[in-house]
Amino acid sequence: DAGVIQSPRHEVTEMGQEVTLRCKPISGHNSLFWYRQTMMRGLELLIYFNNNVPIDDSGMPEDRFSAKMPNASFSTLKIQPSEPRDSAVYFCASSLQGAIAEAFFGQGTRLTVV
Amino acid sequence: SQQGEEDPQALSIQEGENATMNCSYKTSINNLQWYRQNSGRGLVHLILIRSNEREKHSGRLRVTLDTSKKSSSLLITASRAADTASYFCATDGDYKLTFGKGTLLTVNP
Numbered sequence: 001d002a003g004v005i006q007s008p009r010h011e012v013t014e015m016g017q018e019v020t021l022r023c024k025p026i027s028g029h030n031s032l033f034w035y036r037q038t039m040m041r042g043l044e045l046l047i048y049f050n051n052n053v054p055i056d057d058s059g060m061p062e063d064r065f066s067a068k069m070p071n072a073s074f075s076t077l078k079i080q081p082s083e084p085r086d087s088a089v090y091f092c093a094s095s096l097q098g099a100i101a102e103a104f105f106g107q108g109t110r111l112t113v114v
Numbered sequence: 115s116q117q118g119e120e121d122p123q124a125l126s127i128q129e130g131e132n133a134t135m136n137c138s139y140k141t142s143i144n145n146l147q148w149y150r151q152n153s154g155r156g157l158v159h160l161i162l163i164r165s166n167e168r169e170k171h172s173g174r175l176r177v178t179l180d181t182s183k184k185s186s187s188l189l190i191t192a193s194r195a196a197d198t199a200s201y202f203c204a205t206d207g208d209y210k211l212t213f214g215k216g217t218l219l220t221v222n223p
Contacts, residue, residue: 004156033211042215043157043202056210091156099206100144105156 006092006106013113018080021109024073025094033103034067034077035091043091049075050098082113118146118203118214126220133190135217137203138183146179147204148188151216157202160188195223 005024013019025032034046047057049069057067064083069075079086089110093103118139127133139146145164149157163170163179163186170177176189190197200216 035213043213045210045212048210056208093157093211095211099209099211102147102159102162103149103157103204103211104159107156 004092004094004104004106006090006109008109009107010110011112013082013111015083015113016081017113018078019082019086019111019113021077021090021092021111023075023077023092023106025075025092026104027073029094029096029104030072031095031098031101032069032075033093033095034075035093037089037091037108038087046077048099079111082111084113087111087113118205118212120201120203120214120217122217123215124218124220126222127193129193129195129221129223131193131221133193133197133219133221135188135201135219137186137188137214139186139203139205139207140184141205141207143181143205143207145206146177146186147211148175148177148186149202149204149213151200151202153199157213160201190219193219193221195221197221 007022033048037043046059047067052069067077089108091108093105095101095103118137121136147162148160151157161172174191179186198221202213202216204213
């Protein structure tokens with residue numbers, strides 16, 4: 001397996017634009033996590049899915065953020081409209097069994113909003 | 115909110131020395147995990163210790179867990195320059211995998 005695949009690797013966008021980040025989890029994994037990493041706040045859990053269903057989205061900062069998982073092999077994180085404070089590295093991770101199992105991380109998407 | 119908190123925030127040692135990092139957490143857990151992150155890369159799983167285990171070894175890594183104190187430690191023995199990275203503990207309290215802010219380890223050749 002190629003591991004967790006995220007795209008794009010880098011994204012530079014202007015404030016107010018819509019941004020969509022994509023993630024393909026490892027085949028057979030039933031849990032998917034979205035994280036945001038900044039120097040100030042560290043690694044924050046935004047949302048996680050179990051069997052394609054959002055289980056906890058309490059970490060989503062505000063209504064501008066939304067995440068979907070239409071099937072077991074694909075998830076998106078959308079920011080609309082984007083703001084400079086959204087600049088961060090966004091990671092997707094998947095696991096076989098939620099939070100109690102080893103999580104496999106993608107390489108991340110570095111988002112810069114100017 | 116951060117479930118685990120690592121200590122120290124940064125650690126600088128010479129090659130061949132041992133490095134010890136600590137993690138404290140707040141709620142009850144099933145397992146505690148340690149991860150490593152090289153600059154600009156994703157996190158990589160190192161080791162998982164279950165709540166009913168007190169110590170676990172993997173190569174040059176030794177992890178301890180004290181559930182009564184809600185703390186864990188990661189020991190890297192005979193460190194190498196290639197061990198330079200950030201190290202994070204992760205807990206599964208409330209069934210969410212949450213991370214501390216990490217310890218930045220620098221191993222000088």
